[in-house]
Amino acid sequence: MYSSLLLSLSEKPNQINSCSDIYIIDYISVCIIRCTERKKRELLINTDTEMEKAFNRQKVLLAHLQPTSPCPSISTSICAAGDSAAYHRTAAFGDDIVIVAAYRTAICKAKRGGFKDTHPDDLLGFVLKAVVEKTNVDPREVGDIVVGTVLAPGSERAIECRMAAFYAGFPDTVPLRTVNRQCSSGLQAVADVAASIKAGYYEIGIAAGLECMTVNSISGVPKVNPRVEIFQQARDCLLPMGLTSENVAQRYGLTRQDQDQAAVESHRKAAAARASGKFKDEIIPVTTKMVDPETGIQKVVTISEDDGIRPNSNLADLSRLKPAFKKDGTTTAGNSSQVSDGAGAVLLMKRSLAAQKGLPVLGVFRSFAAVGVDPAVMGVGPAVAIPAAVQAAGLELNDIDLFEINEAFASQYVYCIKKLELDPEKVNVNGGALALGHPLGATGARCVGTLLHEMKRRGKDSRFGVISMCIGSGMGAAAVFERGDGVDALCNARKVESNDLLSKDAR
Numbered sequence: 001m002y003s004s005l006l007l008s009l010s011e012k013p014n015q016i017n018s019c020s021d022i023y024i025i026d027y028i029s030v031c032i033i034r035c036t037e038r039k040k041r042e043l044l045i046n047t048d049t050e051m052e053k054a055f056n057r058q059k060v061l062l063a064h065l066q067p068t069s070p071c072p073s074i075s076t077s078i079c080a081a082g083d084s085a086a087y088h089r090t091a092a093f094g095d096d097i098v099i100v101a102a103y104r105t106a107i108c109k110a111k112r113g114g115f116k117d118t119h120p121d122d123l124l125g126f127v128l129k130a131v132v133e134k135t136n137v138d139p140r141e142v143g144d145i146v147v148g149t150v151l152a153p154g155s156e157r158a159i160e161c162r163m164a165a166f167y168a169g170f171p172d173t174v175p176l177r178t179v180n181r182q183c184s185s186g187l188q189a190v191a192d193v194a195a196s197i198k199a200g201y202y203e204i205g206i207a208a209g210l211e212c213m214t215v216n217s218i219s220g221v222p223k224v225n226p227r228v229e230i231f232q233q234a235r236d237c238l239l240p241m242g243l244t245s246e247n248v249a250q251r252y253g254l255t256r257q258d259q260d261q262a263a264v265e266s267h268r269k270a271a272a273a274r275a276s277g278k279f280k281d282e283i284i285p286v287t288t289k290m291v292d293p294e295t296g297i298q299k300v301v302t303i304s305e306d307d308g309i310r311p312n313s314n315l316a317d318l319s320r321l322k323p324a325f326k327k328d329g330t331t332t333a334g335n336s337s338q339v340s341d342g343a344g345a346v347l348l349m350k351r352s353l354a355a356q357k358g359l360p361v362l363g364v365f366r367s368f369a370a371v372g373v374d375p376a377v378m379g380v381g382p383a384v385a386i387p388a389a390v391q392a393a394g395l396e397l398n399d400i401d402l403f404e405i406n407e408a409f410a411s412q413y414v415y416c417i418k419k420l421e422l423d424p425e426k427v428n429v430n431g432g433a434l435a436l437g438h439p440l441g442a443t444g445a446r447c448v449g450t451l452l453h454e455m456k457r458r459g460k461d462s463r464f465g466v467i468s469m470c471i472g473s474g475m476g477a478a479a480v481f482e483r484g485d486g487v488d489a490l491c492n493a494r495k496v497e498s499n500d501l502l503s504k505d506a507r
Contacts, residue, residue: 143202148185186444270431340437379412381476
């Protein structure tokens with residue numbers, strides 16, 4: 001309206017001869033300028049929105065054009081599970097921290113299992129080598145290796161881990177460190193590497209876990225500060241783990257049968273998973289030596305299966321076992337985790353780099369939480385840590401499709417399921433530490449592989465998963481992961497010999 005009026009006046013300049021006419025023209029000009037500026041702002045907002053949408057569409061298309069994955073059955077698509085879900089495709093989508101490989105050794109009984117004569121550094125070397133060989137990642141590109149490990153003296157184990165990296169073919173330019181948050185050390189290593197990549201310290205990192213309980217057994221603190229007697233909770237940090245299990249059972253009313261039944265179920269599920277070949281996706285075969293303790297004869301063996309699983313475990317047999325930590329207690333060798341040897345490793349990087357390298361995304365690291373609890377009942381840690389990690393991920397408990405909760409003791413495992421009101425069908429679907437064993441520093445890395453490979457098998461029926469464990473001295477840790485592979489892969493793509501989609505003018 002203003003423009004047409006101004007145009008009519010400008011076509012008759014001879015008729016503009018008064019101050020009022022000039023004022024009108026000035027007023028109209030100002031109105032036009034204001035309208036134009038408002039339109040510009042609206043246009044800029046719309047343009048930014050459209051540009052962001054276009055940018056995201058281009059990223060998805062470019063990802064589909066990347067070289068095919070070394071594993072043809074796995075898509076390298078960077079699409080999310082759906083735009084209406086908790087995580088949307090945004091400009092920051094490529095900054096997601098993803099897991100592209102997660103492997104472990106078999107878990108073997110300490111002092112009498114398959115790894116009783118294998119050096120700890122050899123165990124770690126096998127898994128470090130596996131994650132780079134199976135993904136064709138150049139070891140020189142790795143920015144750091146973080147190893148969770150618990151029982152060995154710190155400096156001694158750190159040197160062994162550095163040696164293992166050399167066995168695996170890493171150059172001396174790749175650094176390594178260890179981390180010890182007791183039973184969550186392997187998961188803490190994953191969280192530390194994810195945080196470092198997110199912060200921009202490096203682009204590719206390996207989180208690993210190692211424990212050789214044949215060589216390093218659990219022992220008490222040799223020298224204790226007398227001040228510990230003044231502080232009850234400090235004194236409770238020194239309680240044997242078995243007694244903390246008894247405390248959980250007594251405080252929260254968990255029966256011996258509750259605990260024995262959990263052990264039976266763990267062995268049943270683990271035996272079924274092993275028989276069906278589920279663990280083959282995560283276990284790398286290890287060729288090592290075993291020495292006959294009676295004859296001293298050494299033989300070469302290949303270990304590719306967990307050797308602590310008892311398929312015939314039953315309530316009748318377990319009920320005959322005596323309490324292990326307290327005369328009238330309910331915690332026995334049968335409903336406690338086994339002491340074990342094992343190692344695991346996880347390869348992490350940004351999603352954008354994984355797409356660039358044509359690597360499959362096994363899972364996405366979404367959140368991590370470590371919490372403190374009463375040391376006297378340290379086993380309740382997951383009941384506090386899981387809600388904290390889920391909340392940090394912007395989710396609710398009912399959004400979680402699978403849980404891997406470490407079964408340090410049946411008492412604390414059963415308590416956590418009951419406290420959080422979890423569906424037992426979603427928890428430890430392939431058994432847990434009661435059957436597989438609990439090599440302390442390696443458990444977190446083992447759980448990552450077990451969870452993500454199971455989520456991959458379940459496909460669209462399993463989007464979010466949680467890993468959690470209790471921690472000696474009164475803590476708990478948990479992490480949330482999202483399934484990463486083949487979420488909305490191109491399943492109808494076909495080769496086009498010639499492009500007939502362009503208009504005639506554009507050809």
